[in-house]
Amino acid sequence: MxxxxxxxxxxxxxxxxxxxxxxxxxxxxxxxxxxxxxxxxxxxxxxxxxxxxxxxxxxxxxxxxxxxxxxxxxxxxxxxxxxxxxxxxxxxxxxxxxxxxxxxxxxxxxxxxxxxxxxxxxxxxxxxxxxxxxxxxxxxxxxxxxxxYSAPASFERQFQRELPLLYRYLTEAPSGKVCWKDVTHWMWPLFTENWGSWRNDNLHLSPCPFTDPVTGIPTWYDRPQxxxxxxxxxxxxxxxxxxxxxxxxxxxxWYLPTEWQFTCMQCRETSVYDSSEHRYAKDNLCPRHLELQNFVKATPIFIGLSAIGSMGFLKDPHSFICVLQEVLSTTNYRFILFTGGCEPLESVIHTIAAETTLDQNNWSEDCVPLYNGRLFCFFGSIPYGWLFPKCAAVIHHGGSGTTAAALQAGTPQVVCPFVLDQFYWAERMHWLGVSPKPLSRNHLLPDKNGDTSIREAAHVLSLAIHDALSSRIKTRAAEIAERIYLExxxxxxxxxxxxxxxxx
Structure with a gap:
């Protein structure tokens, strides 16, 4: 049919x-x-x-x-x-x-x-x-x-030498047709062996896009948009x-639908987001997460590394927690930490919590307080659009989604990039004036679990937070939020x- x-x-x-x-x-x-x-x-x-x-x-x-x-x-x-x-x-x-x-x-x-x-x-x-x-x-x-990702410096020279007709086909393309700008902007990996052999051997296509599979000559007769x-x-x-x-x-x-961002279905039903007003009409979480709601009233600093743990960068979760503990011992800050589903990090948090005498009977299973309640560890997720406006600053890895949410909230940022586009966003936020200079990864995740490394990392992190909370960065973050408000x-x-x- x-x-x-x-x-x-x-x-x-x-x-x-x-x-x-x-x-x-x-x-x-x-x-x-x-x-x-x-x-x-x-x-x-x-x-x-x-x-x-x-x-x-x-x-x-x-x-x-x-x-x-x-x-x-x-x-x-x-x-x-x-x-x-x-x-x-x-x-x-x-x-x-x-x-x-x-x-x-x-x-x-x-x-x-x-x-x-x-x-x-x-x-x-x-x-x-x-x-x-x-x-x-x-x-x-x-x-x-x-x-x-970007093309190797020698890409164009090698392309021109090995595929002169195709290079001419692309550089002389009429307006609106696929051209060399498309290749250099994002398509260049499609012309590498990594894709060419698969195209040829498995899909029975020409190894190079825009060429005839039999002759290898550019398809002059068929120029796609x-x-x-x-x-x-x-x-x-x-x-x-x-x-x-x-x-x-x-x-x-591209912000996510609000209802996708709750791990707690009761919180999802309790908090009502008004998309026309870009705000929460009912600003409440469920009774199980009342302590989380109360904690953010003190305007804490958010820390979240999202997928960094699954990428293998969080090799020593204990030293990471020790850095936060050191910052807490020398400042008046309060932190809310999203674990991002990183099991080794959550295991360390549970171990530290078990060694304290704090009564946790009134806390939900995904909320663990440490260090006299000044570090609030949350194993679930709630919308950044709800949380970030209530935070003094956002410390994160430079992921595009977290960056966008902090910009929308008008909250100062401290960015510690690890891979790929995260470096771009970290530099861009600093250039825009909504964050201090990006951190190096060892300033958040020390390579060594020694007292000296932890103190040095905590010192640098404390200075970055202090800079992020300056009136200059706060004002700039608010300006950017206002400019993107209606998008x-x-x-x-x-x-x-x-x-x-x-x-x-």
Whole structure:
């Protein structure tokens, strides 16, 4: 039977900050365009999204690959560890691509693509580009941050030498067609061997995009449109340079639906968010989390490292807690720590709590106070939009979602980046004047669990907090919040998708 409903596949891989913003767009698109079948393909680790997506009539499809790969840091033989990691990565990558192909094949099993079909990918789902080509489907890029990787310095020179005709094809492209700007901005990995062999051997496509699979000559007769690239950040925060491709659209930050951000369903029902007013009409948590609600009345400093633990950076959770303890011993600050699901960190917290005499019978199982109640450890999640306006400052890893939430709240930041786009956001926040100079990772996570290392880290962290709480940074953070107050990035993304597809 001929398929009548077009399909919109959102393919997003990586950590929560990489995936959830695209899931939010998928949910909004499904609500706006009910004639579509909407599907999200992501890691099984993000299965908590499934019920939220189901409520919005979005199908959740999982692949078994992990959101991040981290080498085994405990292997004493460095060479063997590296070799084992590369073999593991190769196997996981192969399995991941096979699963992606099987899912796309199942989704478009009729073999006939409709004009309205599309695949939306983030920068960690580049297999989606080649799969879209394989099944003759439009592909769109959507990312909550600028490209987290850059081409090697020798890329253009090597490309021109090895693929002179294709280089000419791209540099001489007519207006609106795929061109060299697209390649240098984000597409360059698609021309590397990493993707070329898979395209050729498994998908039976040309190893290089935009070339004939038989002759290898550029497809002069068929010049596709420059692909739409949507960014989930504000123009007030990130400038759009003239050298970017003309089809780049900066939408505004892609904030998640409020109801997705509660781990406690009772808190979700108790707190009512008024989207038209950008505030909580009922500013209460449930009775089980009354102590959390009371703690934030003292305007604490937030600390959260999100996925840093699962990436393998939090090697010594005890030294991290010791740094916070040292800061508490020399200042009047109070901290609220989100553990981000990092089990080793939560285990350390439970151990320290068990050694104290503090009566915890009145606390919920996901709330643990330490150090006379001045460090409040929370194992769940609540919306940053509820929490951050109540905090004096936000200390975080530079993830795009946390950065956006702190900007929206107008709360000063202290950023300690670890990988990829986190360094960009850390430098950008400092440049905007909403945070002091970025911290080095050893200023938050000391390499050694010694008294000297912990004292040095605590001293630097204390100075950064002091700077963040200055009137200059507070004022600047409030100014930026006011400028982005009325932006609705998700709605703008839906508008761009509809324009691309010719929808009303």
């Amino acid at each position: 001929e398929r009548r409903k077009p399909k919109a596949v959102f393919m997003a891989f990586g950590t929560k900050g990489d995936v959830y913003p695209l899931a939010a767009i998928a949910a909004a698109f499904a609500c706006d365009q009910k004639q579509y079948n909407v599907i999200l393909i992501t890691h099984s680790a993000h299965k908590s999204l499934s019920p939220h997506l189901s409520e919005k009539h979005v199908e959740y499809c999982a692949v078994s690959s992990p959101p991040v790969l981290s080498a085994d840091q405990n292997n004493d033989i460095e060479g063997q560890a590296e070799s084992s990691f590369l073999l593991q990565k190769k196997k996981i990558t192969g399995d991941h691509r096979r699963e992606c192909y099987s899912l796309i094949e199942r989704i478009f099993d009729d073999g006939l693509s409709l004009d309205g079909d599309l695949i939306v990918i983030n920068f960690f789902a580049l297999e989606g580009w080649s799969l879209a080509e394989c099944f003759s489907i439009r592909c769109i890029v959507a990312a909550p941050y600028v490209v987290p 420059s692909p739409l690239v949507m960014y989930g950040f504000s123009k007030e925060v990130v400038e759009c340079p003239a050298y970017w491709p003309s089809r780049v659209r900066v939408c505004g930050f 609705d990035g998700v709605s703008e993304a839906i508008k761009n998708l509809k324009e691309e597809l010719g929808l009303n």
